Amino acid sequence: MHVLYTAEALATGEGRNGRARTSDGKVDVNLSVPTEMGGDGKGTNPEQLFAAGYAACFHSALQLVARQDEADVADSAVGARVGIGRTDGGGFGLKVTLEVSLPHLPRAQALELTEKAHQVCPYSNATRGNVEVELEVTED
Numbered sequence: 001m002h003v004l005y006t007a008e009a010l011a012t013g014e015g016r017n018g019r020a021r022t023s024d025g026k027v028d029v030n031l032s033v034p035t036e037m038g039g040d041g042k043g044t045n046p047e048q049l050f051a052a053g054y055a056a057c058f059h060s061a062l063q064l065v066a067r068q069d070e071a072d073v074a075d076s077a078v079g080a081r082v083g084i085g086r087t088d089g090g091g092f093g094l095k096v097t098l099e100v101s102l103p104h105l106p107r108a109q110a111l112e113l114t115e116k117a118h119q120v121c122p123y124s125n126a127t128r129g130n131v132e133v134e135l136e137v138t139e140d
Helices: 046-069 107-120 122-127
Strands: 009-014 017-022 028-030 077-086 092-101 132-138
Touching: 046 077, 046 092, 046 107, 046 122, 092 107, 107 122, 107 132
Parallel strands: 092 132
Antiparallel strands: 009 017, 017 028, 077 092
């Protein structure tokens, strides 16, 4: 693979109850375990950061495939929900739901573009076979 860009981040402190920052300082966040997992929930958490990154990346992939198909993706949006839980093997795993809104397209075309984006998106390619990813195309 020809690398176009490399992001660098450092996590310090107590893991999920620590701090994470990028080498350029553009992201600098306090981390905390969510209240649902017994933490104080005062900071952000890795799942929120992953959800934001995946949503943005998938939206870019969606816009790329839409341009190739000359499809109208004005007012489009992608939301991501990232769940964490125990796996049957005793470790932890993630589950992702991507919610895609393409309000100016017929449902069949929106579904087709969403599937195409799922084949192009680097996050989708990185998680394929490792993380359950559900695609939802909304009507709004």
